[in-house]
Amino acid sequence: MRYAVVIEKAATNYSAYVPDLPGCVATGDTIADVEREIRFAIRFHIEGMIEDGVNVPEATSVVEYVEG
Numbered sequence: 001m002r003y004a005v006v007i008e009k010a011a012t013n014y015s016a017y018v019p020d021l022p023g024c025v026a027t028g029d030t031i032a033d034v035e036r037e038i039r040f041a042i043r044f045h046i047e048g049m050i051e052d053g054v055n056v057p058e059a060t061s062v063v064e065y066v067e068g
Contacts, residue, residue, distance in 0.1 A: 004061040005038050007031060019061040021045050 007016045014031055016038040018024040024045040028034030049056050 001056075001059055003042060003059045004063045005035075006063075007034055007038075016041075018042060018045075020057050020059050 003018050003020050005016050005018055007014055010027075013027050013029050014034040016026045016028075016034045018038070018041075021042065024038075024041050026034055026037035026041045028037050046056050
């Protein structure tokens, strides 16, 4: 499954979250670091949901860049 990920610059690092998987977050010193960490977090989060008998939500978020 392919999930949308939001990556934001923080004061000293980067953070990422998955809108379709509440609570699935990661941080990293660089964008590459946070991308690697969020991939791991998504797998870990989904494995935990399955172990807990919780339905894994379908990916429904859409990401677009819009000119302002």
